[in-house]
Amino acid sequence: MRELYPDPEKDWKPKIRRWLLESDARFDDFMFQAGRWTREIYERFSMFMDRFHIGGWRRWVFIEPLSEAATLGVGGMIVMLALAQSAFRETADDDWLKKSELAVTFLDRYGNEIGSRGIKHNDSIPLEEFPDALIKATLATEDRRFYDHFGIDVAGTLRAFTTNLRAGGVQQGGSSLSQQLAKNLFLTNERTIERKIKEAFLAIWLESRLTKNEILKLYLDRAYLGGGAFGVDAAAQFYFNKSARDVNLAEAAMLAGMFKAPTKYAPHVNLPAARARANQVLDNLVEAGFMTEGQVFGARRNPATAVDRRDDRAPNYFLDYAYDEVKKLVSTFPKSMNERVFLVRTTVDTGLQRVADTTVENLLKQYGRDYHASQSAVVIADLEGGVRAMVGGRDYTASQFNRATDALRQPGSSFKPYVYAMALESGMKPTTTVVDGPVCIGNWCPHNYEGSYRGAMTLTSAMTHSINTIAVKLSISIGNGNPKIGRAKIVALAKSMGLRTPLPDTPSLPIGADEVTVLDHTVAYATFPNLGKAVTPHALLEMRTGDGNVIWRFDRDGPKPRQVMPPAIATDMIYMMNKVTEEGTARRALLPGIRIAGKTGTTNAFRDAWFVGYTGNMVGGVWIGNDDYSSTNRMTGGSLPAMVWQAIMSYAHQGIEIKPLTGLPPAAAPTPAKNQLVSQGSGPPVLRPTLLTARGTQVLIQIEHMMDDAARTLPAGSVVSDVSADPLRPTDVAPKSGAYASASAPVSGN
Structure with a gap:
């Protein structure tokens, strides 16, 4: 029965209600007081700020622009910091400086010294021993306020901007010496806003870590000065055959003038330009107040003369590639290893390298003007992936850009072997009948080189005559009617064979629309003569420390071959690609008495011409075109590229044991005798020395x-x-x- 008069001490509900009511009242009072205090503080602040109020035209002329500038400045700093994060990752390791202090001496595959890269540890010159004239010439030309700024010369940047604006072009550089060092240590030479932002932050970072003299010493030791020389001492040895300690004022001015553009002002390339640039450096010395006109008068009257280096044939493109491999390899060593001086034996054959350089130059001189072609890249490798010769361009002194390793070019029809190999893996045979006829994927309809169709033919015949429509139809067939799936399988096979560049999925991928490098594309072809085993391109055979201890060998520590294709498929591909050279588009590449196989490639508007081929001993790839992607004069892969390949490979196969290509009968013609003379285009015949068995x-x-x-x-x-x-x-x-x-x-x- 309900209690009419409950005991207040026993009933807890009224207590809860009173507590909630009290809490609500206290919260309301707090919010009221907080609002009143906030309003009072705001009113007092407004009354205080009213004393500084500026109205009328002064507000719009001064206050608003400053306010917007502050807002944009903060936003810009946030964006720049975001862009600079990747640059600071380079400095995250406390060992960042030692990583850039490698000193590497390179030997060819026979043990003969061929060059060096990095700094000189054993005879590096202390800063105080550099001639005063060289230090002053460098500072007067590159950064006059070096000892006054914090890493970025704001006044110098504004001065350079004004000068360049008046001249309508780049007349002065705005980068401080610290910024240039940051670029040399951590960045590339790309001309982008992002790189300049990274450069600025890294320059400030360097200034906070190193003294001014340490920065100057690093700059003098690391700057590239042409001719494969890094650092002023190496450059003095190369150009003047003397130590940097001993250069006179005229030579110091010439060296200082090369920091800006070593390719343009290298004295062994263009002595008049180098002397004119040195004269500008002498003007800079006078303008900066470092010397008087009387002190530089003798250097003007007696300009420096460089040592004649025209006959020097250092494989500089190959050495750059090998040095990059060394740096990657050293980065994998334990941090406890402090060794920075190395002796490295490489894969290069200097005799073959000289023939490759000479052949490219001679044939481009002879036919380049007619074909409107100005550049070439060549890679010759053994079937283990070791690079025997590398041509990264016609003239290293004119351009250090390595077109063999860094240039991305469309391979054209030379990409088709990946398509045909995948078709064979999908169940087709070299004798499978395919139909050359119209085909479209969406709105894209490819056409053949001749502009006509041949009808029914075998897969071998389609490869021999480089039929575009067949390659596209194969991509559809590989995907069981779905071209996207077919192209994905082709890309997977090409990647497994050795292509490392991105291969975007486009309908034109089967006919070579995606870009590759000459190095990757060439060594990937070695999968065929290796009966399906893919190998890794490499330049290093053995690495030793400065005291002679072997720390790495490719045969022991390098990547092993990978079986990526059944041997039967590789044998069928050898047969089909041999038909290309004997009956198809690459007959100019034939070697007397030696079976070869390969594929030509020509891209739209004749921008690129390729021939990549192999024997039982070696694989080689040749690209010819123009750096600016301009069209050649209807040059195809079966013309000049095949001729270059033939001349180089003819020399390469003299004096060695010729290995057959699996599945092909021996060549009818007799094998060339040892020590046979081989012509290099229009050059004189060359004697190939006899090698060990x-x-x-x-x-x-x-x-x-x-x-x-x-x-x-x-x-x-x-x-x-x-x-x-x-x-x-x-x-x-x-x-x-x-x-x-x-x-x-x-x-x-x-």
Whole structure:
């Protein structure tokens, strides 16, 4: 029964109600008081700010622009910091400076020294020993206020901007010396706003970490000064055959003038331009107040003369590529390893390299004007992926851009072997009948080179005559009627064979619309003569520390071949691609007495012309075109590229054991005799030296490795012999130094 008069002490509900009511009242009072206080503070602040109120025209002339500038400035700083984040990742490692202090001496595959990259550790010149004239010439030309700014010379930047605006072009650079060093250490030479932002932040970062003298010393040691020389001391040795300690004022002015454009002002390339630039440096010395006109008068009257280097043939494009590989390899070493001086034996064959350089230059001189072609890139590699020769352009002194490794060009029909290989993997045969006829994917309808159709033909015939419509139809068939799926399978196969560039999915992919590099495209073709095993392109055979200890060998530590295609498919591809060279578009590439296989390629508007081919010993790729993507004069891959390939490979196969291509009968013509003379286009014949046999090479390699293993087991301080103490001593006799060839890249027979 309900209680009419409940006990207040026992009823808890009224207490809860009273507590909630009290809490609500307190909250309302707090909010009221807070609002009143806020309003009072705001009114007092407004009364205070009214004292500074500016109205009328002054507000719109001064206040509003400053306010907008502050807003935009803060926003701009946030954007710049965001863009600079990737640059600061380069400096995240405390060992960032040591990573850039590599000193590498390179040997060819036979053990002969061919060049160096990086800085000189053993004889690096202290800053105080550089001539005063060289220091002043550098500062007067590159950064007069170097010791006064914080990394960015605001006044100098504004001055350069004004000067360039008046001249209507770039007359002065706005980058401080610290900014230039930041670019040399961490960035590339691309001309973008993003790079300039990164450069500015990194310059400030360098200034906070290093002293001014340390920055100047690094700049003098790291700047590229043409001719493959990095640093003023290497440049002084290259141009004047003397140490930087000993250069006079005229030579110092010439060196300082090359910082801006080493290619343009290198004295061994254009001595008049170099002297004119040196004269400008002398003017800068006077204008900056570092010297008087009387002090520079002698240098004006007696300008510097460089050593004649026209006969020097250092494989600089290859050395740049090899140095990049060294840097990548060193980055994988344990942080506990502090070694920065290395002796590296490479895969390059200097004799073949010289022939490749000369052939490209001679044939472009002879036919380049008629074809309207100005540049070329060549890669010759063994079937293990070792690069035997690399031509990155006609003239390294004129352009250090390596077209063999860095240029992205459309391969045209030379991409079709990836399509045909995938078609064979999908169940087709070389004898499968296909129909050359109209085909469209959406609104895109490809046409053949001749502009006509041939009707029914075999897959081999379609490859031989480079039929575009068949390649597109195959991409549809591979995907069982879905061209997108078919193209995805083709891309997967091409990637597995060695293409590393992005291959966007477009309907024109099967006929070579996506871009590749000459290096990747060439070595990927080695999958066919290797019976389906893909190999990795490489420039290094062996790396030793400065005291001779082997720390890396490609045959032991490098990537191993990968089976990416059934051997039967690779054999069928060899047969089909051989028909291209013997009956199709690449007959100019034929080698006397040697079976070859390959594929030509020509892109729209004749912008690119390719020939990539292989034998049982080597694979080679040739690209010819123009840097500005302008059209050639109807040049096809079967014309000049095939001729270049034929001349180089003819030399490459002299004096070695010729290996057959699987599935092909021996060539009818006799094998050329050893030491046969080979012509390089319009150049004189060249004698190919006799090399070691494959068996002899392998025996010497085993002996070398046994001696290395024995040396490691001996007690410290023991001496084996003079030879083992210096196992990579350079020699001028190829057969003798052939003992240093790697098992993965024998000297003979490949």
